[in-house]
Amino acid sequence: MTTFTPSTPAETLSTIQWAAAEETPLEILGHGSKRGIGRPLQTEHTLDLSRLTGVTLYEPAELVLSTRAGTPLAEIEKLLAENGQQFAFEPMDYGPLLGSEPGKGTIGGVLASNLSGPRRLKAGAARDHILGVAAVSGRGEAFKSGGRVVKNVTGYDLSKLMANSWGTLAVLTDVTFKVLPAAETEVTLAIRGLLDDAAVAAMALALGSSAEVSSAAHLPERIAAKVAGGKHGSDAATLLRVEGFGPSVVYRIEALRKLLDKAGPLEEIAGEASKAIWRDIRDCVPFADGGARPIWRVSMAPSQAHHMVMALRMQAAVDAFYDWQGGLVWLSMREDDPEADLLRGLIRKYGGGHGTLVRASAPHRAALPVFEPQPPHLAALSAHLKAEFDPKQILNPGRMA
Amino acid sequence: MSGLAMPKPDAETMRRRAEIVADMRIIVPGEGVVDAANEMRAFESDGLTAYRQLPLVVVLPETVAQVSRVLKYCNERNIRVVPRGSGTSLSGGALPLEDAVLLVMSRFNRILAIDYPNRIVVAQPGVTNLGITTAVEQEGFYYAPDPSSQIACSIGGNVAENSGGVHCLKYGLTANNVLGIEMVLMNGEVVRLGGSHLDQEGYDLLGVMTGSEGLLGVVTEVTVRILKKPETARALLIGFPTSEEGGQCVADIIGAGIIPGGMEMMDRPAIHAAEDFVHAGYPLDVEALLIVELDGPSVEVDHLIGLVEAIAYRNGSSTCRISQSEQERLSFWAGRKAAFPAVGRISPDYYCMDGTIPRKELPRVLAGMRDLSEKYGLGVANVFHAGDGNLHPLILYDANVPGELDKAESFGADILRLCVEVGGVLTGEHGVGVEKRDLMPEMFNQIDLDQQMRVKCAFDPNHLLNPGKVFPQLRRCAELGRMHVHRGQVAFPDIPRF
Numbered sequence A: 001m002t003t004f005t006p007s008t009p010a011e012t013l014s015t016i017q018w019a020a021a022e023e024t025p026l027e028i029l030g031h032g033s034k035r036g037i038g039r040p041l042q043t044e045h046t047l048d049l050s051r052l053t054g055v056t057l058y059e060p061a062e063l064v065l066s067t068r069a070g071t072p073l074a075e076i077e078k079l080l081a082e083n084g085q086q087f088a089f090e091p092m093d094y095g096p097l098l099g100s101e102p103g104k105g106t107i108g109g110v111l112a113s114n115l116s117g118p119r120r121l122k123a124g125a126a127r128d129h130i131l132g133v134a135a136v137s138g139r140g141e142a143f144k145s146g147g148r149v150v151k152n153v154t155g156y157d158l159s160k161l162m163a164n165s166w167g168t169l170a171v172l173t174d175v176t177f178k179v180l181p182a183a184e185t186e187v188t189l190a191i192r193g194l195l196d197d198a199a200v201a202a203m204a205l206a207l208g209s210s211a212e213v214s215s216a217a218h219l220p221e222r223i224a225a226k227v228a229g230g231k232h233g234s235d236a237a238t239l240l241r242v243e244g245f246g247p248s249v250v251y252r253i254e255a256l257r258k259l260l261d262k263a264g265p266l267e268e269i270a271g272e273a274s275k276a277i278w279r280d281i282r283d284c285v286p287f288a289d290g291g292a293r294p295i296w297r298v299s300m301a302p303s304q305a306h307h308m309v310m311a312l313r314m315q316a317a318v319d320a321f322y323d324w325q326g327g328l329v330w331l332s333m334r335e336d337d338p339e340a341d342l343l344r345g346l347i348r349k350y351g352g353g354h355g356t357l358v359r360a361s362a363p364h365r366a367a368l369p370v371f372e373p374q375p376p377h378l379a380a381l382s383a384h385l386k387a388e389f390d391p392k393q394i395l396n397p398g399r400m401a
Numbered sequence B: 001m002s003g004l005a006m007p008k009p010d011a012e013t014m015r016r017r018a019e020i021v022a023d024m025r026i027i028v029p030g031e032g033v034v035d036a037a038n039e040m041r042a043f044e045s046d047g048l049t050a051y052r053q054l055p056l057v058v059v060l061p062e063t064v065a066q067v068s069r070v071l072k073y074c075n076e077r078n079i080r081v082v083p084r085g086s087g088t089s090l091s092g093g094a095l096p097l098e099d100a101v102l103l104v105m106s107r108f109n110r111i112l113a114i115d116y117p118n119r120i121v122v123a124q125p126g127v128t129n130l131g132i133t134t135a136v137e138q139e140g141f142y143y144a145p146d147p148s149s150q151i152a153c154s155i156g157g158n159v160a161e162n163s164g165g166v167h168c169l170k171y172g173l174t175a176n177n178v179l180g181i182e183m184v185l186m187n188g189e190v191v192r193l194g195g196s197h198l199d200q201e202g203y204d205l206l207g208v209m210t211g212s213e214g215l216l217g218v219v220t221e222v223t224v225r226i227l228k229k230p231e232t233a234r235a236l237l238i239g240f241p242t243s244e245e246g247g248q249c250v251a252d253i254i255g256a257g258i259i260p261g262g263m264e265m266m267d268r269p270a271i272h273a274a275e276d277f278v279h280a281g282y283p284l285d286v287e288a289l290l291i292v293e294l295d296g297p298s299v300e301v302d303h304l305i306g307l308v309e310a311i312a313y314r315n316g317s318s319t320c321r322i323s324q325s326e327q328e329r330l331s332f333w334a335g336r337k338a339a340f341p342a343v344g345r346i347s348p349d350y351y352c353m354d355g356t357i358p359r360k361e362l363p364r365v366l367a368g369m370r371d372l373s374e375k376y377g378l379g380v381a382n383v384f385h386a387g388d389g390n391l392h393p394l395i396l397y398d399a400n401v402p403g404e405l406d407k408a409e410s411f412g413a414d415i416l417r418l419c420v421e422v423g424g425v426l427t428g429e430h431g432v433g434v435e436k437r438d439l440m441p442e443m444f445n446q447i448d449l450d451q452q453m454r455v456k457c458a459f460d461p462n463h464l465l466n467p468g469k470v471f472p473q474l475r476r477c478a479e480l481g482r483m484h485v486h487r488g489q490v491a492f493p494d495i496p497r498f
Helices: A009-022 A073-082 A107-112 A158-162 A196-207 A246-259 A271-282 A305-313 A340-349 A362-367 A376-389 B011-015 B017-027 B037-043 B064-076 B129-139 B155-161 B205-209 B243-255 B268-278 B298-314 B326-337 B339-346 B359-376 B404-421 B437-443 B446-459 B477-481
Strands: A026-029 A045-048 A055-059 A064-068 A130-137 A142-146 A170-178 A185-192 A213-219 A237-244 A266-270 A295-300 A318-323 A328-333 A353-359 B057-059 B080-084 B100-104 B111-115 B120-123 B178-184 B190-194 B218-225 B232-240 B262-267 B288-296 B319-322 B349-352 B380-385 B390-397
Touching (some): A009 A026, A009 A045, A009 A170, A055 A073, A064 A073, A073 A107, A107 A158, A142 A158, A158 B205, A158 B446, A185 A246, A185 A271, A196 A213, A196 A305, A196 A318, A213 A271, A237 A246, A237 A271, A246 B298, A266 A271, A305 A318, A305 A328, A305 A340, A340 A353, A376 B190, A376 B205, A376 B446, B017 B057, B017 B064, B037 B057, B037 B100, B064 B080, B064 B100, B064 B178, B111 B129, B120 B129, B155 B218, B178 B205, B190 B205, B232 B243, B232 B298, B232 B326, B243 B262, B243 B288, B243 B359, B262 B268, B262 B326, B268 B326, B268 B380, B288 B298, B288 B326, B298 B319, B326 B339, B339 B349, B339 B380, B339 B390, B349 B404, B359 B380, B359 B404, B390 B404, B404 B437, B446 B477
Parallel strands (some): B057 B100, B080 B100
Antiparallel strands (some): A055 A064, A130 A170, A185 A237, A185 A266, A213 A237, A213 A318, A295 A328, A295 A353, A318 A328, B111 B120, B120 B218, B178 B190, B178 B218, B232 B288, B232 B319, B262 B288, B262 B380, B380 B390
16 A cells, blocks of 8 residues: 655656556545545555645736646635636535535646536636646556647647546646636625525526626525525525626626516625625535535536426435526435435436536445446447546546446 | 648548449438539538548438438448538648548538527537527527638537637637537447536546547537627727737736737738728738727726726827727728738738737747748738737738749748747647648647547547548557556656655
8 A cells, every 4th residue: 555645747657657567556636625526446556646736837917827736726726816816617625515624625636526616607617727738647658738828729628638537537747727817896696585496587587688697596595594604694595696897797786686676685795795605605515514415416407407406305305505597406415315316317307417426425435326327328438538548447447437 | 732641542442432422322312412523522622722632422411310320331331531511621621532421511500499598509510600699699699609700610610620719718719618519429329418507427528529620520419508798899999019019918908807808919911901901990000900899888898998098008009099889899890800801812822820829929929920921932911819829820822823832831830830839839729630730749749649549549449530630640549559568567666655
């Protein structure tokens, strides 16, 4: 049982070359902040990238940042904030939900799990902001893809292929991301007291307007009290975030007020208070109870997801709240059974999408597919890709199975 | 055409042409199979007109089942297939091969669903880019990526090329605006990637397919995100005595936290050609002309116009006009949008390049281009998507002068090498195709290219789909698949461990 801790891409390469030759599997680890997601691994050795750190290029005027893959996300976000910039895709922190320390996670892990947050709706996920990578495949070959410029169609986009691959195709050593100016002002308009279907209709109306809403979430009654320390009360809250230059935010909030004045009682939440709400929604804080009951993260068409939840409730006791205009559902099962087949059947019935069992006990994770199973042709294609990049199955074997 | 090696035609396929044509007519009945040379002439080239080749046969399927059967048939008989949308590729992505079926998707021209609450449109791949906007604009929506060929180019082709346009700094490329596709693999299997939800489960095959230039699969359906049109748009037309000042102005605008809807720059030759052509009122005594368009609520646009005007002034702008009406805004754009045909008026032929550079390197690259222009004795005019560093040098030449096309291509290759040297890339939005295929090693070493080929091998192990494009040399998948090291041959890594 050895844990390798390379601090350079060359050391990372030599570790993987050795493991490939020996055909010995490695668990690929950054800070381990998302270690509890996916099928539990039983590898003899661990490749710990938390010492492969450092910002190698940051040019704010060019909107570009390159770092070693093990660089802490928190450090990078601090650096960006000092320059008035941010990752627009708002990567979530799984720490609170998975019962580990908050503020952990490396930038390589951000890409490998394709993190995003409430702004996903408008700004995309990590996959939409990655410009280039350097990585080592399971064959022990160091390669690069992409570059440092936004517009680039030179060759296949292997950087995107790394997104959501959970360390099963290649080990990232360097990543280059697009960064963007942080908004000067943010205000959240809350509609209170709506049931799910009315909330979904209100969010669709808001997103279909020119108010450029950057995030839209719905916290049903009881759940609403679980964000921002409960200071906004327990009435259901349908939340619309507007960001940008001050005068523009004022104008757009006013436009939303006019659009939604009959939807329900309206409240405005500005500045830090608004940020606190969206941070808690991003990190699924309402379900961060320190327990181990199953939690699902489900992505569906925004108009469909609440119908699925309603149907699910007829057969299983669940708590739910919605982000992404209703299209992202966080589900907390009240019993120990994840009800995977039931849930996935309903997802298919209501227009399709995917569900990931992001929190569950190790036995459940070993017995059930944590990630949405794919139809046969697509599963075969994914397996071919895995075999091309990691023919000896040495990188996180079975994690996405 | 100048020394471009394409895969050697397969003698067996050529010999069986009549039989293949007859079988295609069974799979695609009616008028969907074209085999007469004079009728196939329309398909012999795409937007890169320097290269021409008649295909084996042209097939225009109408249904997904037909696409699947054609591909399966060809896969089983080792027949090459070249997919084609509207044929507007500027890099030869749809250039036919003598021994390949040209699979033309233009009859897939229907919009299948418009869904305003979820803000998506589901379209067949032959629908034009502009056709999507046309379908939803009455309700105030539009599809954001707007390549300059948008009136003709197909959405399926946009997926294949990951098309951009002038608005992609703010609104993203095709890859950021497509939610799902249905595609047919070379073996005839139909798979769906993504859908009307966000993010694909498993590997991001949708991301890999976008920009794969027709080598991985044939797209048969596309789901795109539509956006509500911004309330207003206004533009500034700013002239600078030097390109350095123009470039610094661009950097300062972005440094101030402003992401304009569009930000375009033209150099002196492009300005003069455009002004002579459309009389847009461009200043003729400047070295660089910048168009900055801001869109959004009028209160925001007015606020930002003021900020940009001040930044321009600080950077030594010699002229600055702000559009006061929609008509004036469009007149600012008229010259830029007509830049290519305008250059076509001052030169018998022009060759359009497409490198991307880090913005700050613009003065260096423009200076390098002036030197190259002297070296080759050919003129060059530049239009530049300034916000994202995507450069379109137009090399002026005369195809009727022997050797000038070769010279223009060498000049273009040198420009792209320069782009790579300063930290940029070979192609920002036009694709590699056949045009930049042999330049790929300027940017990637063999190991890098091998990984890209491994993706190809996972999708199309027999290399039958659009061969001769993107990769300078396709290595056999079996050869790529071998592992060369074995147990005990690599020493235990000498690095920190515990």
